[in-house]
Amino acid sequence: MTHVPPPAEELRLLDAELWQLDNRRAQLLARRAWLVAALQAVPQPPRAPAPHAVPARPETDAPRVQNVLLLLGGVLLTVAAMVFTLVSWGHLGIAGRAAVLGVLTLGVLAAPVPLLRRGLRSTAESVAGLGLALTALDAYALHETVFAGTDGTAYAAASTATLAVLWAAYGLLPRTSTLRLPVPAAVAAAQLPLLLWALAAETGPYGCAAALLVTAGLDTVVALRPTPSTPTPVRVTAAVGAYGMGGWGILTAGLLSWTAAGPSAAARAAALLLLAAGITVGASWRLAMQGATGGVTSADGADVDGATTGEAARAGAGESEAGSNTAAVGAAWRGGAGGRAPSGRVAGPGEDGVAVGHAAFGALLLVLAGGGLLRAVLPGDWTVPGYLACGVALLAALRGPLPTAVRRGFVRASGVAQAVAAVCALPLVVVALLGPLGWAREAWSGVPSDARAAVTVHTPWPAFPTQVLLAPVVVAVVLALLVRDATWRPRALTGATVLAWATVMTIPSAFQLPYLVALLVPGLLTAAALWAAASRPHPWIALAVGTSVPLVFLALPSQPATLAVLSALTALFAAASLRPRLTPVTAPTALVHATALACAIGAAAGWAPQHTALLVLAVPTAAALLAARLGDPRATVPVEASGIAAAVLAIGLAVPDRPMLALVLALCGVLAAGTAVRPDRRPVGYAAAALFVLAAWVRLAAWGVGTVEAYTLPVTVPALVVGAMRRRRDPQASSWTAYGPGLASTLLPSLVAAWADPHWVRPLLLAAAALLTTLLGARHRLQAPLVLGGSVLVLDALHELAPYLVQLTGALPRWVPFALAGLLLLTLGATYERRLSQARQLRDFLGGMH
Structure with missing residues (x-):
């Protein structure tokens, strides 16, 4: 619902808006007066344009030319002052030096006051910049004369701090407060003192990182003060400093945490990361509050809509407690921008997105801090579980009194941490699932020693600890228990199921369990997935098919295991095909396993490939019979495709023996002819005829005809x-x-x-x-x-x-053919009408035929 403020608050809001309008109107009137004075000071005599001449278009305007000239003048004066200070300084005495520096600096710093009074703002800005540069040269001159024996780094720290204070004071004076350069310059100079002091004190990388982060924190405070006393250039400069110094400090702290040699070093690095996280999360909180209140403040910094920062925080806390914490996980992932503010204002995508991004980054810093500390305390194999535990702990923010944007950021950071931890287990899972494919070239070569040897026949085992398998398990539990949103709940359950399945498939090889266990685990998983698919096909039916493939290859080292596994899989999928919902997937899978079983039986019996082809033909026979009984087209087409694939395999096996190939082709023709009897499969009759013809041809070729x-x-x-x-x-x-x-x-x-x-x-x-x-x-x-x-x-x-x-032509004189041709032409000419009539009769006769 829309928030309607009380009359007193609405009056304060209107006063603030009118104050801003009056201030802007005064600025525009001052600018207009200066433009009018500038135009009147340089009169332009009228000139008659040439006939049909187009007036030349200026490439730039007067203010730009003025600014360029002033900038160049200020730069040249600054360079001259530097040359004087660095080169000609030694020719003057102590009194002369002090007099020159003092008079020149004070004169230049005082010059902008009359210039501003006369409306020459740009000139005043240039002169003020020259004055700031002179103060820096004064600091250098003092070090070269008075403080020549002091440490350079310590003096630089003190001088930059002093300059930052002096420049800020100069920019805040009543007569120079309209200058836009001094205060941003003071903020820029304030980036260096703490870092230089840390370097001078030789505090090491920890002290330098702390100095960088404290500087970034102060910059953040300045950048997030949207008040008239903090103009935009100051906030932009502070924001640049916050990101630059903060990024440098965070990178240093992260490297210190990763390379920490003991708990003490890890604790100090964690403290630095916690400081960085506090700054980032605080910035996110402030941005969220500004988005909630609209970001409108009065001159004294109070929120004009009557909602103070504490009240906004309490409103955000009430909103956090109002909903379900578990359902907020899905909502946090779904609502990245455009949340409803407590005051009734819809926060813009930019405001809300920036707040969420800062919160997520700060939460990731918390994970790095906690994970680095646990990494120094726990054994090395528990590094990934340690970081994962810290990432899961971020979900506690769902119960805290945090703004919505901050909670979203924490949830997303938790998701990123969990995803990275799960990816660390991916190499083990890939080898466990795809490694058995190497037995295709080593079939029936001998039973491996254990489950790991069964998956590393041609692939080395990754150098990852088995503890990383905790990551997919924990992520699966989080998805199953915490995601309650109606839209995301099915996807979360699917993801949890896949993660748990991948972990269970990897456990035998990860822990080097016996080879029999490596066969039993996927076999039981296949049976369980088929049983679960009876009530909810997705994703269990896909998992059942996906589990059966590596199981078949795992059974290839042993002949009895191959026959037993293929028989069991054929029976399982055939039994599951009795349920119509599963038939489109389980029936073709059963036929594929039956085809492999037929080939394995033929190989185990020592049959030649052409004799095994007759056994393989049992599969397309079963497929044709089953397809005739199925009424669902979704199941009929996959079943027929599986049968066709088995028939093609049988033909390929029979190619070395022509008589057997002819027999196989004829049997395939019989199956095709039987399929063509069905009304919806009449075109298959053409394939049946082609197969019969091919069978006859192959038989004739075998007989040598x-x-x-x-x-x-x-x-x-x-x-x-x-x-x-x-x-x-x-x-x-x-x-x-x-x-x-x-x-x-x-x-x-x-x-x-x-x-x-x-x-x-x-x-x-x-x-x-x-x-x-x-x-x-x-x-x-x-x-x-x-x-x-x-x-x-x-x-x-x-x-x-x-x-x-040819003989007759050679025996006759040469004039006879020409004479015969002439006689023929005369005869045709004489009977032309009769021939036309006969031609018409022949045409009608042929046209009447079918």
Whole structure:
């Protein structure tokens, strides 16, 4: 609901807004007056532009030119002062030096006052910058004369601190408070004193890191004060210093924590990281409160909407206690930006996102601090569990009085820590799951000594302690117990299940358990996953299939183990296929395992591959029968695909033996023909015909038959029968579709063979067959038999009569062919009309055929 403030608070809000408007209006009026004065001081005489001339466009404006000139002037004066101080200093006495430095510095620092009074703000800024540079040169000059014997680093620390104070005081004076350079310069100079003091005192890396972090903390305080007394340039400078010095300090503290040699060093590094975490989390808290209150403050720093920082914190605490802590985990991951503020204002994505990011980074620093301390106390193998424990402990923030953005940051940091810890266990899991694949080249070579030897046949075991396996277990428990959000709950349970499964699959090899345990664990997991999949298929059915694959390869070292595992898996998945919800996955998996079992049985019995192919054909037979009984297309297609794969494997096994290959092809054709009986699988009949033809061809090749017709007639006869049946069902079907393929499959190859045959038997038989085909086509008025038979008959006759025609041509005089051609032309010309009539009749006759 929208927050409506009381009248007094609303009045304060309006006063603050009017004060800001008046201040901005005064600034704009002052700027306008200066612009008017500048334009009146330099009158521009009017000039008549040339005809059709385009006025030249200036490449820059007057204020930019002015700023560049002032900047160059200030730089040149600063360089001159440096040269004077460094080179010409020795030519003056002590009194002269003091007089020159004092007069020059005071004069330059006092010059901006009249310049500001006259409205020359930019000039005043340049002169003020020169004055700041002179003060730094004064500090150097004092060290070279008065404090020449002091330590340079200590003097630099003191001088930078003094300069920061003097510059800040100079920038806050009433007459120079409008200058924008002195206070940011003071903030920049304030970055160095603590670090220089730590270096001068030789405090070592711990002291330097502490100095960097304290400096970053002070910068954070300055950067997060959105009040009129802290202008934006000051806040930007402080923010840059906070990120720079803080990042340097955090990196140093992290390296010290990782390389700590004992508990004392680890404790000091942890203290530094805790300091950095406190600064970062405090910044996040402040940003969250600013987002909640709208970030509007009055001149004295109080929140104008009436909600003080303490009240906002109490509102955030009440909001934290209002909801369920366990459900907040999913909400924290889901709501990265745009949370509802307690005052009714919706925090912008930028504000909320920055606060969440700072909180998450600070929480990760807490993990590094706690984990580094535990790493120094516990044995080295417990490093990952130590950091993981600290990451899980961050979830306690769900019960604390923290703003929503801070809680989200802590939850996300906990998730990052848990994910990194779980990834540390990934090498062990990968080797445990994929290592058994190496037994594919070492099948039945001998039982390994233990579970680790079973997974490292061709892969070395990673040099990781077994304690890292605690990480996926802990993450799984956290996901299962703490995520209660309705949207994220199913995903969390799936992730927890997968993590627990991966851990259990890795335990036998990680602890070098006996080889029998390495077989029993995935076998029991497969059975348990199938049992659980009966009530909730996802993700149990995938885990069951995924577990069975490494189990099969784990069983390859031993022949009895291979047969037992494949038999058990075939039975388990076949039994699970009785449930319709699981059939689309379990039935094909059972067929795959059955195929592997058939190959293993054949190899164990010492059969040749071509004889094993007959045993493998039992799988596509079972697949065809099962597919005919299934009514769900989702299950039918995978089952048929598994059967086809098994049939292809059987054909491949039978390739070395042609007679066995012909038998296997014929049996596959029988299975395809049986499948084609189903109304929805009619097109499979074409595959059945192709398999029968291939089987016949392979058998003929095995017998050594080289006659072309022996290979073509087995195609022609069934094709003609099918064509006749089709013509009987559809009398309007074209003869080319019904009889063309069958006739062409024999006539055309026989014609090619006849042209290359030196004997007379084949051409004579081909001519007789072509003549018979032509007569049948003419009798039944069918176009395809008539054209194909007639064409083959003519070509066959030309081939056989060609020698005689050649002889006849050589015996006749040369003028006879030309005379015959002329006589033919005369005859055709004389009977042209009759021939046209006959051509029309022939066309009509052929057109009337089918």
